[in-house]
Amino acid sequence: MATTDDHMLDDLRMQAEAMTGPASLPRRDDNEPIFDEPWQGRLVAVAIETVASLGVSWEEFRRRLIDAIDTDPHRNYYESWLIALEDLVGSHTLASEQELDDQRMTAASYRTTEQDPEDLEVFPIALGEDTLLELLTDVFTNHWQTIRFGPLIQGAAFELVATKRPKLSMLDGYLTVDIGDSHFHLCIGEQAGLSGRPVDPALARRRRCAHAELQRQWSGGAPCTWMFRMFNGDGDQMITILLPHPFLDSDDQVLDEPDWLRLQLWDQLRKRYLGLPTDPTDRLGDRFVHT
Amino acid sequence: MTADHDHDDDHGHSHYDTPGSRRARSQLELRAMALEAALVENGVIHTDAIDFFTDAMEHRFGPHHGARVVARAWTDSAFKQRLLDDGNAAVAELGIGGLEGNVRVVENTPGTHNMVVCTLCSCYPWPLLGLPPLWYKSFAYRSRAVAEPRAVLREFGVELDDSVRLQVWDSSSEVRYFVLPDRPEGTEGMSEDELAALIDRNAMIGTGLVSLP
Numbered sequence: 001m002a003t004t005d006d007h008m009l010d011d012l013r014m015q016a017e018a019m020t021g022p023a024s025l026p027r028r029d030d031n032e033p034i035f036d037e038p039w040q041g042r043l044v045a046v047a048i049e050t051v052a053s054l055g056v057s058w059e060e061f062r063r064r065l066i067d068a069i070d071t072d073p074h075r076n077y078y079e080s081w082l083i084a085l086e087d088l089v090g091s092h093t094l095a096s097e098q099e100l101d102d103q104r105m106t107a108a109s110y111r112t113t114e115q116d117p118e119d120l121e122v123f124p125i126a127l128g129e130d131t132l133l134e135l136l137t138d139v140f141t142n143h144w145q146t147i148r149f150g151p152l153i154q155g156a157a158f159e160l161v162a163t164k165r166p167k168l169s170m171l172d173g174y175l176t177v178d179i180g181d182s183h184f185h186l187c188i189g190e191q192a193g194l195s196g197r198p199v200d201p202a203l204a205r206r207r208r209c210a211h212a213e214l215q216r217q218w219s220g221g222a223p224c225t226w227m228f229r230m231f232n233g234d235g236d237q238m239i240t241i242l243l244p245h246p247f248l249d250s251d252d253q254v255l256d257e258p259d260w261l262r263l264q265l266w267d268q269l270r271k272r273y274l275g276l277p278t279d280p281t282d283r284l285g286d287r288f289v290h291t
Numbered sequence: 292m293t294a295d296h297d298h299d300d301d302h303g304h305s306h307y308d309t310p311g312s313r314r315a316r317s318q319l320e321l322r323a324m325a326l327e328a329a330l331v332e333n334g335v336i337h338t339d340a341i342d343f344f345t346d347a348m349e350h351r352f353g354p355h356h357g358a359r360v361v362a363r364a365w366t367d368s369a370f371k372q373r374l375l376d377d378g379n380a381a382v383a384e385l386g387i388g389g390l391e392g393n394v395r396v397v398e399n400t401p402g403t404h405n406m407v408v409c410t411l412c413s414c415y416p417w418p419l420l421g422l423p424p425l426w427y428k429s430f431a432y433r434s435r436a437v438a439e440p441r442a443v444l445r446e447f448g449v450e451l452d453d454s455v456r457l458q459v460w461d462s463s464s465e466v467r468y469f470v471l472p473d474r475p476e477g478t479e480g481m482s483e484d485e486l487a488a489l490i491d492r493n494a495m496i497g498t499g500l501v502s503l504p
Contacts, residue, residue: 049336
């Protein structure tokens with residue numbers, strides 16, 4: 001039922017929507033706010049509720065929003081909202097950096113047992129053709145000596161290695177990875193067809209990488225395998241890249257003492273593609289576990 | 292969150308097969324989710340308030356709901372009576388919930404025109420009409436709707452005959468007014484859906500009339 005709180009919220013909503021200048025909400029022709037993605041609308045609601053809960057004026061938030069926009073007028077408008085709200089939350093100690101980091105890690109992944117009796121944690125990552133190419137180029141040309149790759153599915157486990165620094169090239173949506181004595185192709189972009197033979201767009205969609213994931217497998221309460229995986233439009237696995245392992249050296253020999261530096265590539269991919277900090281739980285294991 | 296797995300007691304990663312978490316999310320979305328989750332966990336904000344507001348933002352609520360209510364009232368006199376008696380209960384019959392405060396429906400007739408304002412801020416029946424338009428929240432409308440309502444209506448293109456009584460209603464967080472427009476002539480054979488398509492937001496605030504296209 002209506003209370004003073006409702007009234008205050010209505011008032012804050014009005015002030016949020018009435019902001020002018022660079023802080024004003026993007027609007028459609030009929031003046032309704034535009035949200036390209038649902039989280040943006042949710043963020044507006046969270047900001048309003050937070051200001052109401054603090055009992056401070058909307059100006060407290062607006063000032064931070066304007067500062068954030070001034071610092072970089074070209075960044076995404078709702079990223080400025082995020083920066084402003086993070087700053088408000090920080091300065092009123094409503095949540096610690098550690099709590100925000102933990103929540104970010106929780107939001108970034110889910111756990112499943114469906115692909116394997118062992119427990120798998122999946123971090124879906126949003127990758128277009130450009131970022132996929134960037135990631136694969138980095139992994140294959142800079143880390144080729146420490147990775148193993150190939151499809152890893154029920155009943156078939158390929159753990160291939162490159163014999164020299166791979167060369168990568170793109171043709172008609174396909175990335176070719178030349179690994180020395182052999183090569184393979186991955187469809188990561190739009191395949192149009194060559195020499196006047198167009199490809200059915202529905203077929204091209206099935207072939208193209210539809211989602212990519214960072215994954216870590218758990219065993220005995222600790223992560224034990226770190227991977228990057230790609231799936232096509234049918235949901236079939238295209239490739240698994242086994243990332244450097246702290247308990248295995250580059251020749252796959254078991255190390256007595258873990259070399260945590262070998263998790264650098266995993267940490268780097270998490271940071272670059274998910275914005276996640278290094279996770280101490282990655283370093284919980286005390287021995288090699290064969291999966 | 293589940294606690295039925297031995298890993299979950301050890302650390303924070305306990306979203307076990309959470310539906311909806313399988314989609315890839317941008318880094319910005321992850322940051323927004325983390326802020327909301329941390330603020331909810333620390334008791335600063337409440338999820339249901341966010342859900343309500345977000346539903347409204349995503350336009351689950353909008354003038355098309357209000358238009359359905361009007362079209363039903365025009366075609367079903369028993370419903371109309373229930374709507375005038377108890378707005379919240381009658382709109383709930385059409386599956387419309389989430390109203391804050393009480394909705395009071397005021398009926399336009401050939402001799403009476405109703406118009407709604409919230410002089411204090413912007414109280415408004417969101418679930419029926421969506422987010423209020425900017426002008427509804429402007430100081431100009433809030434003050435002039437009371438001081439010179441006929442002039443304001445003229446600016447909206449509504450010319451009222453001097454013989455028509457004009458009644459201005461001031462919405463508050465307790466009572467939110469909703470105008471039941473007068474059914475125009477020439478719509479006798481129309482279905483409820485056809486009628487609903489004629490009715491726009493302003494007609495239900497009282498700053499417009501319903502007319503045939």
